[in-house]
Amino acid sequence: MIEARSLSKRFHDKKRGEIRAVDGVSFRCAPGQIYGLLGANGAGKTTTLRILATILEPSDGTAVICGYDVVEQPENVRANVGFLSTATALYPRLTAQELVEYFGRLNGLDEVTLKKRVDEIFGRLDMNGFRDRRCDKLSTGMKQKTSIARTLVHDPPVMIFDEPTLGLDIMTARTITTFIRECRDRGKTVIFSTHIMSEVEKLCDVIGIIHDGKLLTEGTLKELRAKYGEQDLEEIFVKIVTPLQARAEA
């Protein structure tokens, strides 16, 4: 379970002064559900997810993940979360197996459990052919699989994906979306951010539209269609964001 409570994050920029990257964002995501955070570049998606993953600390508000507070118990939160983004790269001089084992050990798995988990994941993701190959020698698809294995090694109940398909080819992106669906089917709580409408339509149970750090609306695709009188998600998004953008530019 993920529960964000009035999350805010302010940054200070020498030229622009104070920037509110996230501004009072609240939402809930239940186990067995995929929550999609939809927004344009710079909307505050990455910052929100980084706060949930305890990589950043909120300026105000908090979030509770699996009963742990992101401000008070960040290490417990991270032990229950698998975080994957295009920015989470791999250690080039470790092999795929060494990398996954490293994160397993950091998550406190004993050697017997670790071996079992690694064998199971490598089999499931069809990674045995390159388990002893160094990460800097892997193809993009192999790297993505290794990243997935890294997030799964400690079998976390919550998965956070920050634009996981950004810049990937169709086949590799498909591996990721299949994996996200599998996570939901296994009863995990999944949150993922994207600006690709088709991904949201295909995957998400609940959609939250974020703009300028604020969560403008949320609901199922059916609810949003009914609320805004549009069938196409892109049209719904434009309808919500355009008046705000025009106001900001004015």
Place this chain on the structure above:
Amino acid sequence: MARNAVGVVYRKEFTEWVRDRRTLISTVVVPLFFFPIIMVGFTALAVVLVGKAKEETPKIMILGGKDSPHVVEGLQKVKSLEIAPYRVNWKEQISDKEIRAAVEIPPGFQAALEKGEAKTVQIYYYEGEMKSSFGADRIEKFLKDYRDQVVRDRLAAKNVPTSVLTPFEIHQENVAPPEKVSGATVGGFIGYMVVLLCMTGAMYPAIELTAGEKERGTMETILSSPISRMNLVLGKFLLVLSAALATAALSVMSMGISFSALRRFNVSSGRGDAAALLLQLGPKAVASIFMMALPMAVLFSAVLMTIALFAKSHKEAQSYLTPMTFLVVIPAVASLLPGVELTPKLALIPILNTSLVCKEIMTGTYHWNSIALIFGSTCVYAGVALFLAFKTFQRESVLFRS
């Protein structure tokens, strides 16, 4: 969460470290081969070159001296000199190294000597040119011997004993043990090299484990794991420290081997003039130097990591750390200056204090109060630097600087 998280991080960093070719160069190849090349290679080369230059018979020119056949004849008889025929462009010939030196016998030199008048014999040479100096030295030696003979002849003519010239003898004698003499001569160099190599050993891994992580995009990956930032910093810091100490240890070991090889070379080649370079690097001195290098390595590792963390890339980190090299080299070089000795005030200046104490240790001098003060003060500086490294790792503005 892992119980031994620091160990897990250290093991992983170590695995990556030993697989990096650049690490191998900065930590192993440089200290292991730098000293033998510098100490044995260059010293041996210098000894051989000086020896060869000394064996060569310098070609010299006599200017004037037609009315002073005695001295000219004497010069011609010196086997270690070759007399070149007179040429008007003798100055150019010296500059072009065609001849090594020239000696000018003033007109009426022999007649003046007979009358007891003092004339000046001029020697011309190429300053800074070793073979020219050897030529000038040999001319001067001949002239001094000739002058002494003239004095002896004059005293004999007046029935005065030659001992009247030296009413008493003066003799200098070294009472310091040979290792102290050699330590005082080149001991400072050892401290300087240990400081410098400790820093170079720490620099590359410090960049790799901080700015390198940011550049590769693995910083976010590791920060999303349940390890605490303190444990993460500690694991990384221990690896950087290991690299610094490995470099220092290998350099001290390499120095020991180099000096031993140098001693053997000097003994086998029978060259006593290089005896001053014979250093005794006993186990006590090696252990002491290593102990003094330990807090300094902690200081370097923590400072380098803290600074490098501000950078977004390897290149940026290198540009931040290059001025650091000067900050380290200046006090290390200051310890080499003649007359700079360990005082309570200097014992508090980081780097300079360690260089100076290494110099003293090399001479076999152990001032325990100073050693304790230096060790203690460097430990305090190192502790502060480590604390700053922890604090810097907590700062989002540094970790995610865009």
